[in-house]
Amino acid sequence: MMRSMFAGVSGLRNHQTMMDVVGNNIANVNTTGFKASQVTFSEAINQTLSGASGSTATRAGINPTQIGLGANLGSIDRVFTQGASQVTGRTTDLAIQGDGFFIVEADGERSYTRSGVFNFDDAGNLTANGGHKVQGWLPDATGTIDSNRPVADIVLPTGQLVDPEATTTVDIGGNLSADLLVGDTLQSSITIYDSLGASHEAQFVFTKTGVNAWSVAGTVDGNALTIGTPTVTFDGTGALTSATTTSATGYTPPGANPLVMTLDFASGSNLAQFGGQSNMEARFADGAAIGSLIGYTIGEGGTIEGQFSNGKTRDLARIATVAFANNGGLLQTGDGNFRSTSQSGPPLVGEPGTSGRGLLAAGTLEMSNVDLAREFTNLIIAQRGFQANSRVITTSDELLADLVNLKR
Numbered sequence: 001m002m003r004s005m006f007a008g009v010s011g012l013r014n015h016q017t018m019m020d021v022v023g024n025n026i027a028n029v030n031t032t033g034f035k036a037s038q039v040t041f042s043e044a045i046n047q048t049l050s051g052a053s054g055s056t057a058t059r060a061g062i063n064p065t066q067i068g069l070g071a072n073l074g075s076i077d078r079v080f081t082q083g084a085s086q087v088t089g090r091t092t093d094l095a096i097q098g099d100g101f102f103i104v105e106a107d108g109e110r111s112y113t114r115s116g117v118f119n120f121d122d123a124g125n126l127t128a129n130g131g132h133k134v135q136g137w138l139p140d141a142t143g144t145i146d147s148n149r150p151v152a153d154i155v156l157p158t159g160q161l162v163d164p165e166a167t168t169t170v171d172i173g174g175n176l177s178a179d180l181l182v183g184d185t186l187q188s189s190i191t192i193y194d195s196l197g198a199s200h201e202a203q204f205v206f207t208k209t210g211v212n213a214w215s216v217a218g219t220v221d222g223n224a225l226t227i228g229t230p231t232v233t234f235d236g237t238g239a240l241t242s243a244t245t246t247s248a249t250g251y252t253p254p255g256a257n258p259l260v261m262t263l264d265f266a267s268g269s270n271l272a273q274f275g276g277q278s279n280m281e282a283r284f285a286d287g288a289a290i291g292s293l294i295g296y297t298i299g300e301g302g303t304i305e306g307q308f309s310n311g312k313t314r315d316l317a318r319i320a321t322v323a324f325a326n327n328g329g330l331l332q333t334g335d336g337n338f339r340s341t342s343q344s345g346p347p348l349v350g351e352p353g354t355s356g357r358g359l360l361a362a363g364t365l366e367m368s369n370v371d372l373a374r375e376f377t378n379l380i381i382a383q384r385g386f387q388a389n390s391r392v393i394t395t396s397d398e399l400l401a402d403l404v405n406l407k408r
Contacts, residue, residue, distance in 0.1 A: 003047070003067060005396045010070030011389030014041050017073055018382040025370045033115030033336050034368035035078045036375075042074035080327045083114075083369040085361065091298060092118040092126070095366040098358020100321040103151060103349065104132035104337065111337035112322055112330070112347065114366055126154040126317075130335040136302065136319040145303070145318045147351050154304070154317045160293040162308045164197025167287030169262050170248070173269030176206055176214055177278040178238065184208050186280050192220070193287035194256035204263070204282055212236075212273060218248050220259065226250030232265065234273040240265060288312050300359040302352040321357045322347040 018039045028034040046066040055061035085095055094116030096102070101112035111132065118134055121127050126134040135151040176186060189203040202225075204218045212234045218225035228247035235241050244266035252258040265271035268283060291310030298304050302319035324330065329343030340347050353359045 002396075003069060005393055007044075007068065007070035008389045008392035008396065010044060010072070011392070012386060014039075014071050014073055015382050015386040015389065017076075018378070019386070021076060022375050022378045022382060025375050026372070029368055029370045029372060029375075031336070031368050032117055033083065033113060033366050034370065035080050035083075035114070036368070036370045037076050037078055039076055040074040041071045043068055044070045044072045077328055078330070078332075079369060081369050083366045085364050086367050087364050089363050091296065091362060092120065093363055093365050094118060094298065094319070095361045095364040096321065096352070096358040097361055098356075099327075100323050100352065100357040101338065102128070103135035103320050103322050103347075104128045105135055105153070106130065106132040109339075110135075111333060111339055113335075113337045115336040116360075116365055120156060122158075124156045124158055126156070126319075128335075130337075132335075132337070134319060136317050138317050139315060143314065145315055147318060147320070151320045151349060154319065156293070156296070156304070156306070156316055160306070160316070162288075162291040162293075162306075162310065162312050162314055164193060164195070164290045164310075165286065165288045165312075166195040166257065167192035167202075167259070167261055167285050169264055169284075169286050170202065170204075170282055171264045171267045171284040172204060172280070172282050173265065173267070173271050174280040174283070175276070175278055176208075176234075176271065176273045176280050178212075178273050178275045180208050180278070182208050182210060186278050188281040190282035190285050192259075192261070192285050193289055194253040194259060196253070196256045197289040198253060198256065199289060200253060202261075202282070202285070206232075206280060214273075216246070216263070218263075220251045220253075223251045225259075227263070232271065238272045238274040240271055298360065298362040300353065300361065302360055318351065319360065320349055321352045321360075322349050323355065323357050324348070 021037050021039050025036045046068050049065040049067060052064040053062045096114060101114055102116060104111050104113055113128060118126055118128055128134055133153045136154045137145050137147050137149060138152060139145050170190060185205055185207045187203060187205040189201055191199050192202045193199055200220050202218060202220045206214045206216055209215050214232050216227050216230050216232060218227060225248045229243050231242060233242045246263050248261040248263050288310040291308030291312050293306050294309050295307045296304055296316065303315055304317045306314050306316045324347060325345035326343060329341050330338035331341050332338050350357055
């Protein structure tokens with residue numbers, strides 16, 4: 001009699017735990033990156049009333065006689081299926097499409113999360129919920145990001161600048177009209193930069209010196225340049241027969257290093273000589289003034305690329321992700337964070353999109369994977385299970401009352 005009551009109590013306790021888990025799932029139906037949990041029960045130990053006996057020549061075998069003593073809580077497991085994606089438009093909102101976790105750290109303790117609600121703080125740190133700092137890799141002195149190094153805080157300092165670059169190449173292309181007369185000239189100008197980032201106007205003049213032959217001269221802010229090969233020639237089909245590149249030197253801007261440039265006649269639109277209208281021009285010059293950070297984008301591989309006011313781009317950092325052999329072995333610590341355990345296996349740190357780690361989607365958040373239809377069904381199951389076990393207790397109580405009343 002008492003066994004049935006204790007079995008009913010264990011059932012009540014387990015179904016109350018099930019209700020707690022279901023209630024937590026429903027409460028987090030809109031929590032970013034939340035992973036639902038599920039409860040499983042297992043049978044408790046059995047009391048053996050009689051053991052088994054094998055058959056003999058004169059007697060059949062007898063099975064063991066056992067009475068169960070209720071149910072135990074088997075496990076509470078996280079369901080790490082992918083949640084739906086919600087487009088937010090915020091550059092720093094990130095979702096992992098596939099397996100993996102972001103790495104965050106606070107007060108020297110490292111955690112892992114699927115929630116990609118990130119922001120930059122006043123010091124330029126990329127941060128997650130609860131003041132955690134997002135981990136990744138920063139470029140070295142050469143601007144190279146090495147993902148084999150240990151991860152560190154991702155920091156984008158406010159007012160970050162990119163150094164100026166001196167012009168080293170000027171591309172000149174287009175048509176030098178074969179219809180022009182000897183002595184006719186064509187000219188084109190373009191902006192170039194010195195080693196200090198100061199801009200200058202470079203002008204290049206082509207003068208026809210004979211059949212299929214032209215001379216080249218150049219100036220920077222009116223100062224003459226020295227052209228290494230000052231003559232260009234063409235064949236009868238209009239194709240360039242002289243060197244496709246030549247040097248342009250001989251001028252040093254005030255306070256800057258001497259200009260050393262290469263004139264390239266064969267990149268992009270090749271320099272040629274055909275009849276008709278001339279359209280020769282200096283079409284491109286590299287180099288740039290000093291630039292300040294005006295924006296950034298985050299690629300699917302986790303690379304944060306900065307855009308600068310001088311038109312240049314530079315990789316500023318790369319966000320790291322981590323994978324585990326057993327996600328279910330992780331220990332939840334709050335704020336959507338997890339910590340590794342001996343059951344989860346060691347964290348395998350790497351770039352997004354490598355070795356089974358999912359790619360990142362910027363401007364997107366992973367929503368909760370709670371299935372309301374399933375949770376409401378589990379509510380009914382938990383309620384009916386609780387009611388049924390309570391009936392076992394009340395019925396056992398009535399039987400005990402009848403037993404006590406036998407003496408009356």
